[in-house]
Amino acid sequence: MERGYERRGMKYKEKTMEQLIRELKDFQSKFQKQCEFFDTVIESFPYPFYIINVRDYSIVIANSAVFDGTDLEGLSCYELTHKNGKPCDDKKYICPIKRIIKTKKPIIVEHQHYDKDGNRRYYEVHGYPIFDENYNVTQMIEYALDITDRKEAEKAIKEYTRELEDANHLKDIFMDIMQHDLLNPIGIAMGYIHIMLDDERDPDKNAYLECIKENLSKAEDMINNANKLSKLECSESIELEELDLKEIIREVVNNFKPIADEAEMKIENNITHNIPVEANAIIEEAFSNLISNAIKYAPEGERIVIEGEEKDDFWRIKIIDFGDGVSDENKKRIFDRFKRKAKIGVKGTGLGLAIAKRIIELHKGRIWIEDNTKNGAVFIVEIPKFHQNMSRRDFTFL
Structure with a gap:
């Protein structure tokens, strides 16, 4: 009877030992796979990655982006990255380990490190603390991003x-x-x-x-x-107030009437409704320059037409002349400084259209030139509306 119990006990013990060995092997296999996975992960980083002991600054783990295959055993972070015999102590380049020990918080600093090829480069160093069971910092995870191009x-x-x-x-x-x-x-x-x-x-x-x-x-x-x-x-910006472009353009036309009369030229202002915009009074200068330009290049006895059109979010003003027009090549540079079309008897500095363009740009608007189908040129100005949801109004056109 006792021998039966002994045999069953031995069999139980043997079975338990086999299970323990099998479980141990399974654990070793899983641990090995986890280690291999960890190695694969840190090796996949294209930038330097370390785990460093904070007590003596020794490097525990590093990927191949850090070194060229040399033995890291006993090597400190400052010896590897700074080629220095002691930890960095520079107000400009703060030691992340010292700061992490003090604050127990992650840190980002900029440093100059030597890369694995021996070149001195700028890095953005990210440090993260590793704690023991008593919440003491024992190690630091660090990775460094090369920011040399950005710094340069x-x-x-x-x-x-x-x-x-x-x-x-x-x-x-x-x-x-x-x-x-x-x-x-x-x-x-x-x-x-x-x-x-x-x-x-x-x-x-x-x-x-x-x-x-x-x-x-x-x-x-x-x-x-x-x-x-x-x-x-x-100027990057100008003070704006609510103005009526209709009144501004009417005033400009009146100012140029004596000059137009002298040239036997008629300025037809077909804008009859208010054009509320958020603008600076200097916008009058833009339209003065555009109308002056039209008078200069329109043949005597001809006319200049001013039209307005309402769009969804902006007003469009057209200054139309019936002169010789502007070639496609000159259209590209007509708003450049000191660029103007040559014409006998025409005075000018070549700055008027450049000034007009800059003024319109300061009002968040656009200006460009198109061909007049009846000969001549059409200068088009777009200015944002003062009120986005105002009702549409009709304009008088030719």
Whole structure:
């Protein structure tokens, strides 16, 4: 009877041992697979990845992005990444381990590290604490992103910004010189020319004086327009208020009526309804330049037509002339500074359309040129509405 119990006990013990061995082997197999998976994961990172002991800064684990196959046993993070014999202690480059021990929180810092090829590069270092059962930091997970290209781009941008500031400063000095030191002698010369014209009776001398007067006037306009455009180009925004473009354009047309009458030219303003916009009073300058341009290039005895059209979110204004038109090549650059179509007898600085374009842009609008099907050109301006949900209104068109 006792022998039966002993045999059954031995059989039970043997079966239990077999189960333990099998379970142990299963555990070893799973552990091995987990280790292999972990190795695969950290090796899949294209950037340096480490686990570091915070006590002595020794590297426990690192992927192949960190080193070129050399033995890491006993090697510290500062020896590997900084080629230094002691931990980094720089106010500019904070040691992430020291900070994590103190705060027990993740950290992101910028450092200069040597890569595995020995090149010094900028890195964005991400550090994460690993705690023991007493919530003490024992190790740190670290990965480092190469930001060298970004840092070099930032440096280039800073340098370019500094150069722009210097250039703007020189431009301001130059504009001050033009505005004050050049306009004053031009004004004095213009005064003497007017006196001489009043006293001179010789037609030939009068012609010479008129030529001098015209060129002085042109120089004066160029300086004023250059100064105006310079200020506009430096402006990123302008103060806006509710204005009526109909009234602004009507005022511009009235101002140009004497010039148009002298050229036997008619300006047909077909805008009859209010055009409420959020604008600055300087927008009058844009339409003055556009109408002035149309008068200059339209044949004598012709007409200029101004039309308005309402769209969903903006107003569209057209200034139509019946001159020779503008070639496709010139359309691309007609709003550039000092670019204008040559025409005998036409004075101008080549800045008027550039000024108009900048003013319209400051109002979040658009300006472009199209062909007039009846010969000539059509300058088109679009300005956002003041009220988005206002009712549609009809305009009078040709």
